[in-house]
Amino acid sequence: MDVPCALPPRPGLLSSLLRWSAACAAIPPLLTPALLLGPVSQGASDALMRAWCLWARRVFGVDVEVVDHNAGRYDAAAYVFLQLNQTSLSETFVTPPALPRPALIFMNLGFAVLPFAGWVPLSQGSTVVVRQWHAQARRAVDRATEALRRGASYYMSIEGLRSPDGALGPYKKGAAVLAIRSGATIVPMVFHGARAVLPVGEWRVRPGRVRVELLPALETRGLRYEDRDALLQRLRELAEAHGLGLPPG
Template structure:
């Protein structure tokens, strides 16, 4: 409980301090750019929170893939701590998040200022516009992170992927870099108010190109990314292959916002 209390206090203070810095920079007209407070504040926030929780982040795979050209990072999602872990492992990037997070005082507007793109899943037209904004951001040279499972899972086995992130990647023309996160459930499980020390692995997989693909290729692209991530979970982290295979057969069918390609 002591570690949980320290982490909660660090979350409140870190959000207050670094969120305020970002909003003040925006108020005074400071422009985003390399080395700006918009890049540094999220990393300060994640460092502060991870140290308070006693969490070490280990980056595995080809670390050159986290730098340089625009990319769409696709990651699994099992814990709230996926967010600071990814910020710690990757360079400055925007990420697509559910609109409910925008309602959190200070955190919501500060996150938008540093590049978060909010998606209203219940409003197809609004989701379309948000994904178009994300595609433009990628084409302008900025990487974006998306969690295709949508919400946090209770275990590491992959759940059905939504198709929107893959339509986004096709629309942007940028390659997808699959990312496997492992260790955050032990730090902070879904629906539990606790934080425990531990090691989190952020595993960068080989990029998958999207150039030349069309909207009709979205399902095949999603399956290819999913298979790569499931294989990494199986071989590197011992996730039950039968469970992964069973989950892979469950295809989620939901309305999507269609993007021009």
């Protein structure tokens, strides 16, 4: 689980460089066309991104288990796939193949400027938010709300930053507001083992196993803006019930 614990040893420098070289070698045939196809075909672009993620997992020796508590039943018009614990950039190549359908990303500016990892979703129409710029953040929520109402799905984290030690950070109300305003169905997601694979601040990816759980879907129809705090609390309790949020030490 992504709680404070001893991390496995880092792989050697040469081994890490070779693995990154192999992962990057697949960018021209996979992510370059994914970037170009983003504005015209989200599905094709997403398929290429998933293919690169699977290649990166293989290169880095990261095995991913997906546990879907919804048994593959995703019949609602729009979903918000909501990550309840964010601990590692390894989630960049772990998450896309784990999602049951293509999804735009509600992402901060720092992620949007990452080469290919941020550029490809941006080309597909994903939404960038600058949380410190309140007027822009409100407009970003408005744009994402309209996209969800048109039937798009989104993936986003409920925390503002990646946790360096595995403990849960403060939950942002924007995720609850976005889901309530659009009437989208929330699929809470919890990650176990992502931090052990690539801790915050490091670049050497450790071989390992990550488990992604898609928790039972939560309907938001009938909820009002005034219900946002109660929804946040419910999501926090879900995360804690799955062993997340333990204090350091």
